[in-house]
Amino acid sequence: MTTKLHPALIAFTALVFVFLIGPLIIVVGAALSDTTYLTFPPQGLSLRWFENIFAISAFRRTILTSLQIAFLSTFIALLIGIPAAYALNRYRIQLPGWLSTLFVLPILVPELVLGFSLLKNVAVQFNAPIYLSLVVGHSLLVLPYVVRVISASLASFDFSIEEAAISLGSPPLKTFFTILLPNVRSGVIAAFILSFITSINDVSISIFLTGPGISTLPIQILAHMEQFFDPTVASVSVLLMALTVAVMAIVERTLGLTFLAK
Amino acid sequence: MKRFAGWSLASPATLAVVIFLVLPVVATIITTFLTPAGPLAPYIGFFGSGFRRTVLWRTIQVSLITTVIALFIGFITAYVVSRSPGWLKSILIIAAVFPLLTGVVVRSFAWMIILGKNGILNGMLVGTGIIGEPMTMLYTQGAVIVAMVYLFVPLMVLTLVGVLESIPDDLIQASASLGAKPMATFTQVILPLAVPGLIVGAVLVFTGSFTAYATPQLLGGESQMVMGTLMYQQAMVTFDWVSASTIAAIMVVITIAIVLLMTRMAKRLNPMAV
Amino acid sequence: MTQNLSIQNITAHYGSTKVLENLSLEIAEGELVSLLGASGCGKTTTLRLVAGFLEPTSGTIELGGKDLTRLPAHQRNIGLVFQNYALFPHLSVAENVAFGLKQRGISGDAKTKRVTAMLERVGLDHLATRLPGALSGGQKQRVALARALVIEPPLLMFDEPLSNLDAKLRVDMRVEIRKLQQANGTTSVYVTHDQEEAFSISDRVAIMHAGRVMQLDTPEVLYQRPANAFVARFVGFENLIPMSVTARDGAIVTAQMTGGAKLTLSQDDFGPIPDSFILACRADGLAVTDTAGTDGIPTMLGLRTYLGRAYQYQCETAAGPLIANGPLTRPLETGATAKLVPVPEQCTILAPEPAA
Numbered sequence: 001m002t003t004k005l006h007p008a009l010i011a012f013t014a015l016v017f018v019f020l021i022g023p024l025i026i027v028v029g030a031a032l033s034d035t036t037y038l039t040f041p042p043q044g045l046s047l048r049w050f051e052n053i054f055a056i057s058a059f060r061r062t063i064l065t066s067l068q069i070a071f072l073s074t075f076i077a078l079l080i081g082i083p084a085a086y087a088l089n090r091y092r093i094q095l096p097g098w099l100s101t102l103f104v105l106p107i108l109v110p111e112l113v114l115g116f117s118l119l120k121n122v123a124v125q126f127n128a129p130i131y132l133s134l135v136v137g138h139s140l141l142v143l144p145y146v147v148r149v150i151s152a153s154l155a156s157f158d159f160s161i162e163e164a165a166i167s168l169g170s171p172p173l174k175t176f177f178t179i180l181l182p183n184v185r186s187g188v189i190a191a192f193i194l195s196f197i198t199s200i201n202d203v204s205i206s207i208f209l210t211g212p213g214i215s216t217l218p219i220q221i222l223a224h225m226e227q228f229f230d231p232t233v234a235s236v237s238v239l240l241m242a243l244t245v246a247v248m249a250i251v252e253r254t255l256g257l258t259f260l261a262k
Numbered sequence: 263m264k265r266f267a268g269w270s271l272a273s274p275a276t277l278a279v280v281i282f283l284v285l286p287v288v289a290t291i292i293t294t295f296l297t298p299a300g301p302l303a304p305y306i307g308f309f310g311s312g313f314r315r316t317v318l319w320r321t322i323q324v325s326l327i328t329t330v331i332a333l334f335i336g337f338i339t340a341y342v343v344s345r346s347p348g349w350l351k352s353i354l355i356i357a358a359v360f361p362l363l364t365g366v367v368v369r370s371f372a373w374m375i376i377l378g379k380n381g382i383l384n385g386m387l388v389g390t391g392i393i394g395e396p397m398t399m400l401y402t403q404g405a406v407i408v409a410m411v412y413l414f415v416p417l418m419v420l421t422l423v424g425v426l427e428s429i430p431d432d433l434i435q436a437s438a439s440l441g442a443k444p445m446a447t448f449t450q451v452i453l454p455l456a457v458p459g460l461i462v463g464a465v466l467v468f469t470g471s472f473t474a475y476a477t478p479q480l481l482g483g484e485s486q487m488v489m490g491t492l493m494y495q496q497a498m499v500t501f502d503w504v505s506a507s508t509i510a511a512i513m514v515v516i517t518i519a520i521v522l523l524m525t526r527m528a529k530r531l532n533p534m535a536v
Numbered sequence: 537m538t539q540n541l542s543i544q545n546i547t548a549h550y551g552s553t554k555v556l557e558n559l560s561l562e563i564a565e566g567e568l569v570s571l572l573g574a575s576g577c578g579k580t581t582t583l584r585l586v587a588g589f590l591e592p593t594s595g596t597i598e599l600g601g602k603d604l605t606r607l608p609a610h611q612r613n614i615g616l617v618f619q620n621y622a623l624f625p626h627l628s629v630a631e632n633v634a635f636g637l638k639q640r641g642i643s644g645d646a647k648t649k650r651v652t653a654m655l656e657r658v659g660l661d662h663l664a665t666r667l668p669g670a671l672s673g674g675q676k677q678r679v680a681l682a683r684a685l686v687i688e689p690p691l692l693m694f695d696e697p698l699s700n701l702d703a704k705l706r707v708d709m710r711v712e713i714r715k716l717q718q719a720n721g722t723t724s725v726y727v728t729h730d731q732e733e734a735f736s737i738s739d740r741v742a743i744m745h746a747g748r749v750m751q752l753d754t755p756e757v758l759y760q761r762p763a764n765a766f767v768a769r770f771v772g773f774e775n776l777i778p779m780s781v782t783a784r785d786g787a788i789v790t791a792q793m794t795g796g797a798k799l800t801l802s803q804d805d806f807g808p809i810p811d812s813f814i815l816a817c818r819a820d821g822l823a824v825t826d827t828a829g830t831d832g833i834p835t836m837l838g839l840r841t842y843l844g845r846a847y848q849y850q851c852e853t854a855a856g857p858l859i860a861n862g863p864l865t866r867p868l869e870t871g872a873t874a875k876l877v878p879v880p881e882q883c884t885i886l887a888p889e890p891a892a
Contacts, residue, residue, distance in 0.1 A: 005345055013342040016335055017354065020361050020416060023372035026382065030375055038375050040382050084275035091268030099272060102279055109287055110473035110517055112490050113510040116497055117286035120507070140282050143275060201365030203476040207494060218367045222476070225371070234375070237368040244363045248356070432622035435589055438609040439616040440636035440687060447610075450635075454626045 024241060031234035038231055049235040059236065062220040065131075069216060070199035073138035077195055078188070081146030086180070088147070089154040103147040106140055111204035114140065119208040130214040137205040142195035149194060153187025186255050193247050200243065291511045297504055304508040314492070318512070321488040324403060324478070325471035328410040332467045333460060335411070336418030341452070343419065344426040355423065362416040370480040373409040374400065377481070406482040413477055414467040421466065425459025426452070461528040469517045489513055538723050539600030539690040540565045541586070546595035548581055555581045556592070556747045566721040568714070569752075570734035573744035579727045582744075583693050586725065588612050599691055610639075615684030615722075619696040621676040623668035629679050630655065630664040636687035654686040657716070674705045678712075685716065692717065692724040698733065706730075710737050731771070735759065743767050765814060765889050773816040774859045778888060781811045791815075795854020797833045805880035814886040821882030824849055824862030824874050832875030833858070837868055851876060 026040045034044030053059045088100050106114065115137060123133040157180070165175045181188070206216045215223070217236070225233055295301045308314050343354045361369060376382050377399040384396040399405055429452060437447040475490035482488065487495070489509055497506035541563040548556040556578045563569045571579035584590045586597055588609030597604045604612055623632050633651045637643075642650070655661040658678040668676055677697060684692060697713070698706040714737050717724050728734050734741045735755035742752040743766075750770075751763045762768040765776055779799070783790040787803040791813075803809055824847075825832065835858070838850035846861040849868070853876070860876050868874060 005342060009338060009342050013339050013354075016339045016415065016419075017357055019412070021357055023369070023376060023412065024361060024364065026375055027368065027372045037380070038378070039380075040375060080274040080278055083271040087268045087271035091271075094268045095272065099276065102276060102284075105279060106283055108518060108521060109283065110469075110490075110510075110513050112473055112475055112493060113287060113290070113514055114283060116493065116506060116510055117290040118282065119497075120503060121286040121289045122282065136282055140278065143278065147275065197363050201367070203366055204473075204490075207475065208497065218365055218476075221367050221371070222479070225480070229374075233371055237371055240368050241364055244360060247363065248360065430620075430622065432618050432620060433624060435587070435609070436616065436618060436622035436624070436683075437635070438589075439587055439612070439614060440683065441610050441613065441639035442635070443610055443639075446639060451624060 027234050027237045028241070030231055031238045033231050033234075036230055038229060038234060049231040050238075052232045053236055053239070056224075056232070058215070058220055058224075059217075059232075062215050062217045063239075065134075065214060066200055066217040069131075069134050069138050070196050072135050073142055073199050074192055074195040076135070076139040077142045077146045078191065081143050081191070082150055082188070085147045085150035085154060086176075089151055089157075090159060103144055106144045111141065111202070112208075115205035115208035118205070123209060130209065130211045133209045134206060134214070134216065137209050138199045138202060141202060141205055142198050145194045145198060146191045149191040150184060150187045153184040153190075157183055189251070189254050193251060197244065197247060200240070287510075287514065290507045291514065294504065294507045294511050304504050305512075307505070308508050308512070317487050317489060317492050320403070320486070321472060321490075324406055324410065324488060325468050327407050328414060328471045329464050329468045331407070331411045332414045332418045333464055335415050336422055336463060337456070337460065339415070340419045340422030340426055341448075344423050355420070358416040358419045361412075362420070366413065366474075366476045367480075369413055370409050370477045373405065373412065373481055377405050377408070400481060401483040401485050403482070403486055406478050406486050406488075409477045409481045410471050410474065413474075414470055417466055417470075418463045421463045422456065422459050425456050425462075429455050457531050458528040461524050461531070465521055465524045468520055472520075473513055473517060538565050538721050541691055541723055541725065542596075542598040543582070543586070544596045544598070546582070546585060546592045546597065548578075548585060548590060548592045550581075554747065556585075559595075559747065559749060561742060561749065561752070563723055563725065565723055567739045568717055568724040568726060568737065570726040570728055570738040570741045571744055572728060572731060572734040572741050574729060577744040578747040579729075579744050580695060581747075583695055583725060583727050586691075587614055587616055587693060613687070613689050613691075615687060615689035615692040617677070617680050617684050617692070617694045617697045619699055621668070621680045621700075623676055623679055623683075625668055628665050628667055629660060629671070632668065632679055633683045633686050636683065640687065650686055654682045657685075658682045658712075673701050674709060677701065677709060681713065681716065685720065685722075688720075690723065692722045694724065694726045694728075696728055697726075699728075699730070706733065713737065743770055761884055762816070762886070765816070765886055768814075768816040768884070768886055772818055773821075773884070774819050775815075775817040775822060776886070777815045777817070777855060777858070779813055779815050781809065781813075793833070793855045797854060799833065799878065800831060801878070802880075806883070806885045809885055810887065812888050814888055815878065815883060816886050817878055817883040819848055819859045819861045820846070821879050822851075822858060822860035822876040823879055824851070824860045824868065825877055826866075826868060826872065826874045830875045830877060832877040835860075835874055835876050837870055837872050837874055840867065840870060 029040045029042045030038050031049055032045050032047070033039050033042035034046040034048070084103065087095065088103075118133060118137050122128060122136070123130075161183070162175055162179055165179045166172065170178065201218060202216070203218045203222070206219050207222075210216060210219050217240075221233055221236055294304045297303050343351055343358075346354060374381070378384070379396050379398065379400065381399070383399065387393045388396055433451055433455070434447055437451045442450065473490055474488070475494060478486060478488045479491050479494070482491070489512070493506050493509040493513070496502045496509060541561070543559060543561040546556055546559045547554065559578070559582065561569070561582070571582055573579050581590065585592055586604070588604070588607060592605065595605070599612075599614075624635065627635065630651050633654055634647055637647045637650060652661060652664075655664055658681055660675060660678050660682065663671065663675065668679065671679065680697070694713070698709050701709060710733055726734070726737060735758070738755060740752060740754055741758055742749045743758065744750065745766055751758060751767045753763075758767060759771050762771055762773065768776060777793055779791040779793045781789055782792050782798065788800055789803060789809045790798055790800050791809070792798045799815075801809060801815075822833075824837070833853050833855070835851040835853045838852055838857075841848045843861070846864060847867055848859060848861050851858045851860050851874075858876060862868060
């Protein structure tokens with residue numbers, strides 16, 4: 001803090017944060033409105049639109065599907081991503097350079113293109129069930145986050161600790177679980193959370209892979225909005241925001257909020 | 263032995279990416295060259311259509327404007343955040359992370375409430391007598407850009423806070439000790455050192471905007487069609503998969519080209535990497 | 537050009553922690569004074585206060601009679617050399633050196649001439665177009681030095697400038713810094729935790745501890761006649777033996793230590809000896825001998841280590857453990873009894889420490 005900030009810069013930044021948070025507050029307000037149309041500030045407070053979410057079976061179903069897909073795809077991504085991140089760091093010299101580039105590809109390739117290609121060349125070609133296609137698509141979507149976050153926490157891991165454990169008689173697999181995993185715990189939690197949130201919120205892949213009977217929550221929201229522009233969507237949005245708050249609370253509890261700054 | 267261990271641990275993820283990402287995407291691109299009408303026919307068709315050229319141009323325009331605005335807002339905000347005292351910095355970072363973790367649909371929806379014909383902004387403008395009649399703000403290019411900026415500013419801020427915090431305090435003190443006024447320190451030391459970060463942020467925002475679907479769909483609709491929404495329409499409404507694949511191929515090529523170009527530029531401009 | 541620095545009654549806090557207490561320091565024109573002490577002693581804080589990166593809670597800082605205390609850092613005109621060089625990584629060597637001149641509105645030929653001349657002085661003219669990332673540690677420190685010197689500041693300050701260099705280079709660089717400083721006659725403050733470095737380079741050294749200056753004097757005085765027990769320990773007096781006088785006979789004083797052992801000391805060797813005092817001895821200042829009948833401190837010898845020029849013994853005495861050196865010609869065994877005889881040239885008399 002050697003240079004004092006110009007008041008104009010501070011005012012500008014304050015406005016930016018109003019711009020960032022304001023719209024979300026408006027959504028919360030709209031969700032609480034007693035009216036049948038979207039309005040802010042809310043006119044009369046009511047929770048009827050939250051009840052309405054659960055009254056609509058499509059919302060009930062898609063919330064469940066979204067949670068299932070998010071858990072499953074995150075689990076799969078962790079299962080294959082952690083060993084991959086480990087290999088990329090531990091055996092960096094033995095493995096070819098393009099391998100780490102390969103795991104950045106899902107970020108480089110537009111999600112829409114991935115979603116469409118999975119539909120055209122996998123789902124339709126092999127007549128794969130919708131649910132399975134969604135799990136595959138979402139696993140790929142979140143895999144790069146897992147590999148990157150775990151790699152970042154492995155970068156500061158001293159592999160000689162692992163060698164020390166092995167020299168003391170610990171078998172390799174046990175060493176992995178007792179030495180390595182506890183040391184990258186924060187990375188695993190962060191990867192889990194990032195993946196879960198990314199999957200829950202995904203539109204670009206799901207829009208191609210959902211189909212009759214099986215849909216995810218964001219796609220259901222889009223479909224609902226095409227027909228009704230009522231506060232139900234606002235209250236679903238509030239539910240999703242509540243989920244985000246819960247996730248941030250978990251991060252705060254387990255890793256401290258400073259972790260988010262990284 | 264080590265090589266084998268490395269490969270066997272990496273192979274499930276490698277296979278997953280190759281089978282479910284590389285092959286399908288490559289297949290999508292290849293099919294565009296194998297149409298009965300001739301190898302380049304879909305591209306001739308795409309660039310021959312005035313409408314599609316307009317969509318491509320509009321997408322580039324929206325992405326560029328979004329990127330420039332997000333760079334400007336993001337850099338100033340990140341600068342202030344990085345110079346804030348610890349407790350305030352944590353609060354501001356949380357305030358930036360929260361929208362980032364909130365989904366695209368929710369965030370775009372918020373702007374529909376604000377910009378709608380009966381929305382808050384129109385309500386305020388009519389209420390205060392600034393305008394007589396509600397204006398059409400939704401389904402304009404402006405609406406798409408505002409929502410896209412909203413979408414990407416948090417990402418830009420977080421990227422740049424990291425970059426600005428990695429500039430050692432010593433350099434700023436050295437600059438002051440050599441007589442540089444705060445503004446000179448900003449333009450001659452901080453800004454040049456932040457250039458690689460600005461490039462990374464610009465790449466993220468440009469490619470994100472260029473391939474966006476939900477936001478232009480909700481705030482731009484049919485009248486403001488961009489590459490993402492056009493591709494979806496071709497694939498899922500008119501079921502013209504060759505056309506959708508062509509758009510996909512163009513999106514992939516432009517995205518990868520931008521990423522390669524900018525990362526190369528960032529590398530060249532990064533003095534720390536020497 | 538060069539000016540005197542006067543620090544008067546400075547108190548400074550980090551948050552609620554007091555880091556400097558009522559510190560005063562006068563540095564004459566052209567003088568190089570080192571601030572020497574362990575980390576946390578306040579030496580770097582003092583430097584940052586003078587540079588303008590911190591504001592004192594109270595007190596004033598004057599340079600050449602002009603009050604700097606509340607002046608922003610960029611208006612102080614002080615040359616600073618940082619521990620990790622703080623070179624601008626995006627600017628070439630020449631551009632780094634030119635940075636301060638540019639801020640002063642010096643451009644064109646005048647700038648180029650001064651930068652070139654400065655780079656020649658530090659022997660880096662052939663690297664002018666390189667970026668700092670491509671330089672070695674020693675070269676970087678030279679650029680940092682050139683960058684600070686080229687603005688011809690009335691005061692130069694060094695913040696542990698050599699601690700990132702290897703031992704050999706440290707010695708070369710400190711000679712070079714001293715030469716440049718003397719050639720320009722620039723008043724300088726040099727912060728370091730390395731005693732040898734401070735003593736070799738400085739006109740005077742301020743030994744700091746817990747936010748205070750314990751003693752400010754020439755290296756010779758500090759080394760031979762420390763003013764108090766803290767400085768004595770700091771400059772290597774391993775043995776501090778509290779004693780009280782039991783008899784005086786002209787210049788000859790008989791004093792007794794804890795446990796009853798008595799020594800006769802001459803005021804011709806030590807100067808006036810108060811009734812209660814501390815005898816401070818380096819290991820070389822206590823000679824180990826087993827010759828019978830010698831006047832000295834009775835001891836049983838413990839562990840013997842080989843120093844190359846002498847043997848060192850851990851000695852058990854009635855007054856507690858002491859460290860003493862004995863000749864290579866007569867190694868004595870662990871468990872043997874011997875006497876420790878003070879060698880006046882390696883000992884000094886201190887006032888007793890005030891009860892804590």
